[in-house]
Amino acid sequence: MERHRTSVPRTPLNSIAVQRRSRSKSYRLSSSRLGLTPALTARRLNTSRKAPKLQNITEKVNVEQLALLVKTEWRLSYVTPLYQFRHTQLQSYSRQLSAFIAAEKQRGLAVEVEAAQNTFRACFSVVQGMTELENDAETVLIQIHSKPLFGRQDEPQKPIWSGWLTCINGNPEYLRSLPKDFICLPLFGSSGAEGLTTLVKSWFQQSFDCCFGPLEISQTSLNWLMVLWTNCHNDSNIQHLKMIWEIPAVPPLQVTYTVNPEDAWDLWSSVRKGKEGEEETDEDSIDIEEVMRFVQGLKSHFYRHFRLDLSAGSLSQVTTALGSAKSGGRIKISNSRYMIAILALLTECALLKMPI
Numbered sequence: 001m002e003r004h005r006t007s008v009p010r011t012p013l014n015s016i017a018v019q020r021r022s023r024s025k026s027y028r029l030s031s032s033r034l035g036l037t038p039a040l041t042a043r044r045l046n047t048s049r050k051a052p053k054l055q056n057i058t059e060k061v062n063v064e065q066l067a068l069l070v071k072t073e074w075r076l077s078y079v080t081p082l083y084q085f086r087h088t089q090l091q092s093y094s095r096q097l098s099a100f101i102a103a104e105k106q107r108g109l110a111v112e113v114e115a116a117q118n119t120f121r122a123c124f125s126v127v128q129g130m131t132e133l134e135n136d137a138e139t140v141l142i143q144i145h146s147k148p149l150f151g152r153q154d155e156p157q158k159p160i161w162s163g164w165l166t167c168i169n170g171n172p173e174y175l176r177s178l179p180k181d182f183i184c185l186p187l188f189g190s191s192g193a194e195g196l197t198t199l200v201k202s203w204f205q206q207s208f209d210c211c212f213g214p215l216e217i218s219q220t221s222l223n224w225l226m227v228l229w230t231n232c233h234n235d236s237n238i239q240h241l242k243m244i245w246e247i248p249a250v251p252p253l254q255v256t257y258t259v260n261p262e263d264a265w266d267l268w269s270s271v272r273k274g275k276e277g278e279e280e281t282d283e284d285s286i287d288i289e290e291v292m293r294f295v296q297g298l299k300s301h302f303y304r305h306f307r308l309d310l311s312a313g314s315l316s317q318v319t320t321a322l323g324s325a326k327s328g329g330r331i332k333i334s335n336s337r338y339m340i341a342i343l344a345l346l347t348e349c350a351l352l353k354m355p356i
Helices: 004-005 029-034 038-042 063-069 087-104 172-177 194-208 219-231 261-274 288-306 336-353
Strands: 048-050 071-081 116-126 139-148 158-168 187-192 212-214 242-247 253-259 285-287 314-320 323-326 330-333
Touching: 004 139, 029 288, 048 336, 063 116, 063 139, 063 336, 071 194, 071 336, 087 139, 087 194, 139 194, 187 194, 187 336, 194 212, 219 242, 219 261, 219 285, 219 288, 219 314, 219 323, 219 336, 253 261, 253 288, 261 288, 285 288, 330 336
Parallel strands: none
Antiparallel strands: 048 285, 071 187, 071 212, 071 330, 116 139, 139 158, 158 187, 242 253, 242 314, 314 323, 323 330
16 A cells, blocks of 8 residues: 555656646637647547456555545546646645635635535545556546534544546547647546536636536447446346436336346347357457347347337436446446446547547
């Protein structure tokens, strides 16, 4: 554990800081400064990806930090590259964000949390070990602490808001194309009062010329998550595969479809066996055709029993014992041993959603 506190946080080599510039310039200027990424928006999700491997991530990541990341539902956003963000300045950022929130509260702009809380203290830290590729920047964890307005004087502050920025297995071509003074942490998760989330995003936008946007989880990404979690069943019991489908009927119809884990595994195994005849098959790789065959198998089974075609609707939620995901942009990872693969998929989604 000690090594987590003493090692130096890693910033990609192409993210060396240059001279500081005025914060008064709009964050939108970063779009024109980048100017190298229009091809990114034409890309699509990878059609093949590695199957999640059971790994003890605690060997690389601080256990206390890891506990904050799992079993919490996070609201997702994408973030454009940060201008002159440096991992070595996190203590300074902690002070600056604390002062920013205090100033906004003084101006009456933090009304949502002002009545219930007294002072706020922000804390930035590096989650070392949460990377896959050389150009991935280290994950940054943000916590905001406070205590009730009428709490005892000796009562310690408690965390009331948490967030993180990460880049797991980011697109190497895109990351290498960024100018040296930009750092890419495209996936942002937050948990806590929406008012504080807004303030944190506002501070980042003013400080690093970046832009935030909502990150919904598409149908294709939900299908991928369903398969990735099901593929883990043989090593870690998923306990159930639960799906919620929205059917455009009058009145609107919501269908909850729960599959026994062994049945889900048998279906997935049959899909995988159908791949054995293909040439140059990589047993560790899952392709989009397998994903679609698995999903179609689930739909066909449901239709045989209930005469309702789920293809007419849209998948809005997937849940297993390993985690859950909602189309509106919420994710909960319940098992840290597979979180790298899940965050890699979401990082890809965030990079593709960015408007630049």
